[in-house]
Amino acid sequence: MWTILFQEFLGDLKxxxxxxxxxxxxxxxxxLSVALLLAFGEGLKRTVRDGLLGAGExxxxxxxxxxxxxxxxGRSIGLVDEDLELLRRSIPxxxxxxxxxxxxxxxxxxxxxxxxxxxxxxxxxHEEMRHMFPADGSRFLNQRDLLLRRRVVFLGNELxxxxxxxxxxxxxxxxxxxxxxxTVVGVLKKKFQxxxxxxxxxERGVIPSSxxxxxxxxRYVESLIVRPRDASLGPAVKQQIYxxxxxxxxxxxxxxxxxxxxDFLESAKESLAVGLxxxxxxxxxxxxxxxxxxxxxxxxxxxxxRERTQEIGVKLxxxxxxxxxxAQFLFEAMAIxxxxxxxGLAVATAIVLGxxxxxQGDNPAMQYLLNxxxxxxxxxxCVGTLVAVGLAAGILPARRAAQxxxxxxxxxx
Numbered sequence: 001m002w003t004i005l006f007q008e009f010l011g012d013l014k015x016x017x018x019x020x021x022x023x024x025x026x027x028x029x030x031x032l033s034v035a036l037l038l039a040f041g042e043g044l045k046r047t048v049r050d051g052l053l054g055a056g057e058x059x060x061x062x063x064x065x066x067x068x069x070x071x072x073x074g075r076s077i078g079l080v081d082e083d084l085e086l087l088r089r090s091i092p093x094x095x096x097x098x099x100x101x102x103x104x105x106x107x108x109x110x111x112x113x114x115x116x117x118x119x120x121x122x123x124x125x126h127e128e129m130r131h132m133f134p135a136d137g138s139r140f141l142n143q144r145d146l147l148l149r150r151r152v153v154f155l156g157n158e159l160x161x162x163x164x165x166x167x168x169x170x171x172x173x174x175x176x177x178x179x180x181x182x183t184v185v186g187v188l189k190k191k192f193q194x195x196x197x198x199x200x201x202x203e204r205g206v207i208p209s210s211x212x213x214x215x216x217x218x219r220y221v222e223s224l225i226v227r228p229r230d231a232s233l234g235p236a237v238k239q240q241i242y243x244x245x246x247x248x249x250x251x252x253x254x255x256x257x258x259x260x261x262x263d264f265l266e267s268a269k270e271s272l273a274v275g276l277x278x279x280x281x282x283x284x285x286x287x288x289x290x291x292x293x294x295x296x297x298x299x300x301x302x303x304x305x306r307e308r309t310q311e312i313g314v315k316l317x318x319x320x321x322x323x324x325x326x327a328q329f330l331f332e333a334m335a336i337x338x339x340x341x342x343x344g345l346a347v348a349t350a351i352v353l354g355x356x357x358x359x360q361g362d363n364p365a366m367q368y369l370l371n372x373x374x375x376x377x378x379x380x381x382c383v384g385t386l387v388a389v390g391l392a393a394g395i396l397p398a399r400r401a402a403q404x405x406x407x408x409x410x411x412x413x
Contacts, residue, residue, distance in 0.1 A: 031344030037282035121212025138186035337390030
């Protein structure tokens, strides 16, 4: 049966070549529009997410806004590095943590080359939480650096580019920071970051927090950076942080101004929701384009039914059943829709791969635009849409063809 349907489809295609090709092109164009709009929306959503992942989640000391246990409001809360260990012991849901010290305007010098940038003191977990991954052949700070208070530094890639000549590997070389020599152990692997704390990571140096505290003598940390084991635990962990530190510093656990918490998880959810909304909007625009193509398929099938009324009558008179007539026209509609759609999807895939291969450079706009992604979920959605378009465009003409009266159809001209 399928062989007969295919042969009849080829014969009809030759007879209605121009009309069929125009419909094929309309479906291919509609599918191309849907796939590209969804792919660029997916890329935008991922870029926003990855940019936020490079920022981290921080706890800052604040000022009490409520009186508690006889103590007045307006008390300053200063956090110390021991608070990180307290949180780790008290909140088992925490996965990673790091203290963070920082200074602006720190002088970096290599030979006669001198520049100023941000200097941060942090722990080894800072690498994973802030996505400060080292380039090939280098490393981030480790636990031994922290314990021995080593004078080692991890440089942002742009800061390293300012200090060292092109082609020079900074790893193992000495950088003078505020007059003290430090050995470079790593350089940041280039990353995209659209959210930051105290500037981009590419423009900073990171040394062990213990070394920073020894040199600069800070009593209070700038912030504590923590991450729960699971994103769903975020609200519960946040509440426990207020309870644990509230007991130590004697403030009301409901006093949100006593601590400043940059809730990265909530920011990520909001940004991803915006990205999803943009993707849905783009998908709807493409879907309406594909709907127009579906109307074109339905129109051509109606024309085919009218022009082949006598042929249908002859088939029915010779014993063909209604389901055979319906199958024939459904097959033709599905064949045009699916073949055109798969062609459009293939072209969209090639365009996505080509655009994704274009160097993004340092332009933030290009990092958003030149990052389309076409995952399997989007491809399957497009294929499912094509099948639906084919069925919707073919079922009504097919039913009309199957209901033709054999006697009346033989008189039709």
